[in-house]
Amino acid sequence: MSLTVNGLDELKKLAGSDLGTSEWIEVTQERIDTFADATGDHQWIHVDPERAKEGPFGAPIAHGYLTLSLFIPLFTELLDVQGVTTKVNYGLNKVRFPSPVKAGSRIRLTARLAEVEEVPGGVQITVDGAVEIEGGAKPAAVLQSLSRFYA
Secondary structure, X not given: OOEEEEOHHHHHOXXXXXXXXXXXXXXXXXXXXXXXXXXXXXXXXXXXXXXXXXXXXXXXXXXXXXXXXXXXXXXXXXXEEXXXXXXXXXXXXXXXXOOOOEOOXXXXXXXXXXEEEEEOXXXXXXEEEEEEEOOOOOOOEEEEEEEEEEO
16 A cells, blocks of 8 residues: 655655555566566576576576566555655665565565655655565565655
8 A cells, every 4th residue: 555645845754664565466477578578688597487497496587687677666556755746766775686586476565764865956765675575585685775856
Protein backbone atom coordinates (compact mmCIF):
# COMPACT_ATOMS: atom_id res chain seq x y z
CA MET A 1 0.00 0.00 0.00
CA SER A 2 1.41 3.34 -1.05
CA LEU A 3 2.01 6.18 1.39
CA THR A 4 1.12 9.47 -0.29
CA VAL A 5 2.67 12.77 0.77
CA ASN A 6 1.88 16.18 -0.64
CA GLY A 7 4.91 18.39 -1.10
CA LEU A 8 8.42 18.60 0.22
CA ASP A 9 7.49 19.62 3.76
CA GLU A 10 5.46 16.44 4.27
CA LEU A 11 8.28 14.39 2.73
CA LYS A 12 10.81 15.90 5.17
CA LYS A 13 8.68 14.75 8.10
CA LEU A 14 9.09 11.12 6.98
CA ALA A 15 12.88 11.04 7.48
CA GLY A 16 13.81 7.92 9.44
CA SER A 17 10.49 6.18 8.69
CA ASP A 18 9.95 2.64 7.53
CA LEU A 19 8.07 2.69 4.24
CA GLY A 20 6.90 -0.90 4.44
CA THR A 21 6.96 -3.71 1.92
CA SER A 22 5.78 -3.83 -1.69
CA GLU A 23 3.70 -6.55 -3.29
CA TRP A 24 5.46 -9.58 -4.77
CA ILE A 25 6.31 -9.54 -8.47
CA GLU A 26 7.43 -12.51 -10.54
CA VAL A 27 10.72 -12.37 -12.41
CA THR A 28 9.84 -14.44 -15.45
CA GLN A 29 12.19 -15.87 -18.05
CA GLU A 30 10.48 -13.57 -20.55
CA ARG A 31 11.41 -10.51 -18.42
CA ILE A 32 15.00 -11.78 -18.19
CA ASP A 33 15.17 -12.30 -21.96
CA THR A 34 13.73 -8.84 -22.62
CA PHE A 35 16.32 -7.30 -20.31
CA ALA A 36 19.05 -9.22 -22.10
CA ASP A 37 17.82 -7.88 -25.44
CA ALA A 38 17.69 -4.32 -24.09
CA THR A 39 21.22 -4.44 -22.65
CA GLY A 40 22.97 -6.81 -25.03
CA ASP A 41 23.91 -9.09 -22.10
CA HIS A 42 23.00 -12.55 -23.40
CA GLN A 43 25.22 -14.61 -21.09
CA TRP A 44 23.95 -18.20 -21.01
CA ILE A 45 23.38 -18.14 -17.22
CA HIS A 46 20.48 -15.76 -17.95
CA VAL A 47 19.04 -16.74 -21.33
CA ASP A 48 19.73 -20.45 -21.89
CA PRO A 49 17.45 -22.40 -19.52
CA GLU A 50 18.74 -25.83 -20.59
CA ARG A 51 22.41 -24.96 -20.13
CA ALA A 52 21.65 -22.98 -16.93
CA LYS A 53 20.14 -26.14 -15.38
CA GLU A 54 23.68 -27.53 -15.37
CA GLY A 55 25.19 -24.27 -14.10
CA PRO A 56 26.03 -23.23 -10.55
CA PHE A 57 22.46 -22.19 -9.63
CA GLY A 58 20.51 -25.03 -11.28
CA ALA A 59 18.36 -22.63 -13.27
CA PRO A 60 18.63 -19.40 -15.23
CA ILE A 61 19.04 -16.32 -13.06
CA ALA A 62 18.09 -12.68 -13.52
CA HIS A 63 20.81 -10.16 -14.25
CA GLY A 64 21.77 -8.30 -11.08
CA TYR A 65 21.02 -5.06 -12.86
CA LEU A 66 17.57 -6.32 -13.81
CA THR A 67 16.88 -6.89 -10.12
CA LEU A 68 18.22 -3.41 -9.40
CA SER A 69 16.09 -1.84 -12.14
CA LEU A 70 12.97 -3.26 -10.49
CA PHE A 71 13.65 -1.07 -7.44
CA ILE A 72 11.81 1.87 -9.05
CA PRO A 73 8.47 0.15 -9.78
CA LEU A 74 8.59 -1.58 -6.40
CA PHE A 75 9.46 1.68 -4.61
CA THR A 76 6.62 3.58 -6.26
CA GLU A 77 4.26 1.12 -4.57
CA LEU A 78 5.57 2.35 -1.21
CA LEU A 79 5.84 6.12 -1.56
CA ASP A 80 3.97 8.53 -3.80
CA VAL A 81 5.18 12.13 -3.63
CA GLN A 82 2.60 14.58 -4.96
CA GLY A 83 2.88 18.35 -5.29
CA VAL A 84 6.33 18.35 -6.90
CA THR A 85 7.31 19.24 -10.45
CA THR A 86 10.11 16.75 -11.01
CA LYS A 87 11.24 13.39 -9.62
CA VAL A 88 14.78 12.27 -10.49
CA ASN A 89 16.71 9.08 -9.80
CA TYR A 90 19.98 10.61 -8.59
CA GLY A 91 22.04 7.45 -8.09
CA LEU A 92 23.20 4.89 -5.59
CA ASN A 93 25.59 4.95 -2.66
CA LYS A 94 25.96 1.19 -2.51
CA VAL A 95 24.55 -1.99 -4.00
CA ARG A 96 25.18 -5.66 -3.30
CA PHE A 97 23.61 -8.81 -4.78
CA PRO A 98 23.82 -11.43 -1.97
CA SER A 99 21.61 -14.03 -3.68
CA PRO A 100 20.64 -14.73 -7.30
CA VAL A 101 17.05 -14.47 -8.48
CA LYS A 102 16.11 -17.66 -10.34
CA ALA A 103 13.68 -17.35 -13.25
CA GLY A 104 10.16 -17.75 -11.93
CA SER A 105 11.00 -16.41 -8.46
CA ARG A 106 9.01 -13.68 -6.81
CA ILE A 107 10.63 -10.61 -5.28
CA ARG A 108 9.49 -7.63 -3.22
CA LEU A 109 11.04 -4.51 -1.71
CA THR A 110 11.30 -3.51 1.92
CA ALA A 111 12.42 0.10 2.34
CA ARG A 112 13.24 2.77 4.88
CA LEU A 113 13.49 6.51 4.22
CA ALA A 114 16.87 6.98 5.89
CA GLU A 115 17.42 10.66 5.21
CA VAL A 116 15.86 13.75 3.64
CA GLU A 117 18.20 16.65 2.95
CA GLU A 118 17.72 19.97 1.24
CA VAL A 119 19.30 20.60 -2.17
CA PRO A 120 18.88 23.71 -4.33
CA GLY A 121 15.24 23.79 -5.43
CA GLY A 122 14.17 20.64 -3.61
CA VAL A 123 15.19 17.70 -1.47
CA GLN A 124 17.28 14.59 -1.85
CA ILE A 125 16.14 11.40 -0.18
CA THR A 126 18.27 8.43 0.79
CA VAL A 127 16.40 5.13 0.85
CA ASP A 128 17.77 1.94 2.37
CA GLY A 129 16.22 -0.99 0.54
CA ALA A 130 16.31 -4.76 0.45
CA VAL A 131 14.89 -6.78 -2.44
CA GLU A 132 13.72 -10.03 -0.89
CA ILE A 133 13.23 -13.35 -2.67
CA GLU A 134 10.14 -15.28 -1.63
CA GLY A 135 11.36 -18.19 0.51
CA GLY A 136 14.98 -17.04 0.25
CA ALA A 137 17.41 -16.93 3.15
CA LYS A 138 19.25 -13.88 1.78
CA PRO A 139 18.04 -10.86 -0.14
CA ALA A 140 18.56 -10.56 -3.87
CA ALA A 141 19.83 -7.00 -3.46
CA VAL A 142 20.59 -4.54 -0.71
CA LEU A 143 20.97 -0.95 -1.74
CA GLN A 144 21.03 2.68 -0.79
CA SER A 145 19.25 4.77 -3.41
CA LEU A 146 19.26 8.54 -3.89
CA SER A 147 16.37 10.45 -5.46
CA ARG A 148 15.64 14.13 -5.83
CA PHE A 149 12.29 15.87 -5.75
CA TYR A 150 11.93 19.44 -6.96
CA ALA A 151 9.21 21.96 -5.98
